[in-house]
Amino acid sequence: MSAGTRRLPAVERVTFGQAKGWNCIWCGKLLTTGAVSAGRIDEAGARGLSFEVFACPDCGVRGRS
Template sequence: MTAPVRPLPDLGTLTWDQSAGRACIWCKKLLTTGAVSVGIIRGQLGAHVLDTEVWAGPCCAVAQPQ
């Protein structure tokens, strides 16, 4: 399974669970098994790098034909 190609939300709109990789990036359901990495949201605040890897659960991930 791979996550669908969708634009990632802004870093400032994420909940704590989403930014910590504990919840689906799109539907906010807590992740248990079958999570798929969907990318990294890049961010910076002065010298502080705020890059965050985000995940989608099986709820929002779809199988892609190969």
Template sequence: MPDRPPLPSALDLTRAQFDGWACVWCGMPLRKGAVSAGRAEGMLGEHDMSIEVYACPACAIAPRTPGAWVALRGRRDDGSPTGEGGGLPS
């Protein structure tokens, strides 16, 4: 299994990431092929907000190098294409 960035705190997730609708690392909407990325931990006072989070297929196999993440996704964080052709079909 490749090295991945650490999971964010459960308190730092967007609503879509917390609900399992978006990739925990790149934020892209999840459709077919979502993979469990682990458990994001976090406490809000005495309430345990920890939850299982999911990754898109590209981020699930991507190496830790940030440039490789963009090349695999085939688009930048702003959604514009990189022109490098993504590693996996959307």
């Protein structure tokens, strides 16, 4: 289940750690346990980048409300 009623940031604003799933997409906190999927970010263009991003448990709960 996705964490998301919140709108995900544009691909240009995502850090390397967030794109790799190491940091929360919302607060930047290092993810260790309890991370939840926040959705998928897609970039249109020649490369066609697409990656799943994650939220920490605190931000994930807030994203559902």
